[in-house]
Amino acid sequence: MPERGLPTPSAAIATAARVLASAGVASPRVDAELLAAHVLGIPRTRLLTAPRLATEQAAEFDRLVGLRATRVPLQHLTGEAPFFGFELAVGPGVFIPRFETELLVEWALRHPGRTVVDLCSGSGAIAIAVARARPDADVYAVEASAQALDWLRRNATRLAPSVRVVHGDVTDPTVLSDVDGSADLVLCNPPYVPEDAPVDVEVRDHDPHDAVFGGRDGMDLMPGIARRAAGLLRPGGVLAIEHDDTQGETLPALLREAGFTDVADHRDLAGRPRFTTARLPA
Structure with a gap:
C-alpha cells in the first residue's frame, strides 16, 4: 500500500x-x-x-x-519518441524524430510506389512509417552512424521487420547500387541545420552533432544526396528532402540544377519552409 x-x-x-x-x-x-x-x-x-x-x-x-x-531530453528519459502513431526507441547516439517530419511522410504516402529508399534514416522513423502504411512495399533504410544503426535495427525489428537496414554513406554510389534506376520514392531527413544556428540545449548537448548540423549553411550533404537520389530513382520517380527554414529557395534551386523537374517547396504547420519535392525526368 x-x-x-x-x-x-x-x-x-x-x-x-x-x-x-x-x-x-x-x-x-x-x-x-x-x-x-x-x-x-x-x-x-x-x-x-x-x-x-x-x-x-x-x-x-x-x-x-x-x-x-x-535539459536531458524527455525522450532519453522515457526511452521513446512518438512518431506517426507509434513509439520509436531512442536514446544517446540517435537523432530524436520531430513532428514536422510526419508532413514529409504524409506527402510520400500520397504517391504510389513499391520501392522506397529512406536516406539518413537515423531511428528509422520515415522508413518504418512508410513500411507500416504499405506492407507490400520494399523499404530500404540507409544510415552511416554505427550508434544510430543500433537504434534503427532495434526499431525496425520491433515495428516493421520488412524494412531492409543498410549501413552506408548515403552519398556513396556503391550503396544500394542494386536498386539503381528502380526506386519509386527517395525520402531523406538529412543533417541540415547551419553550423552557427542557435538550437535548444537538448539538441546542442544530446542530439548527435553529425545528425543535426550540415556545415556552414546546412547544405553540405545536399548535392551528394541529390546525385545519389538521381541514381536510385526510376524515370518519373520522386524525391522529398526535409530542410532548414532558411533553405526554402536554395534547395529547390540545387535540385533544378541537378536535372530534377516538378520541383516544389512545402511549408510546415507554422508556415515555414520545411521540405522540397522533385521528380526525376521520365
Missing part, C-alpha cells in the same frame, strides 16, 4: 512543473505529466485517477525530473 505521506500524481506533477519551468524547459507541465505517466506505467490520460505514488515511484519520478531540469 502506498504511504499516506507520499504525493498524489497531481501534487507531484505540479511541483515538478515548477522545477522544470525554472530550469527553462519549454513545456514543463506536459513533460512532468509524461514523466509521471512513464513512472506509473499508465497512459497520460489516466493520471487524474491514478493512486498516490509508491515510495520507489516517487523517488524515480524525482530522479527523472532532476535530470530533465538539466
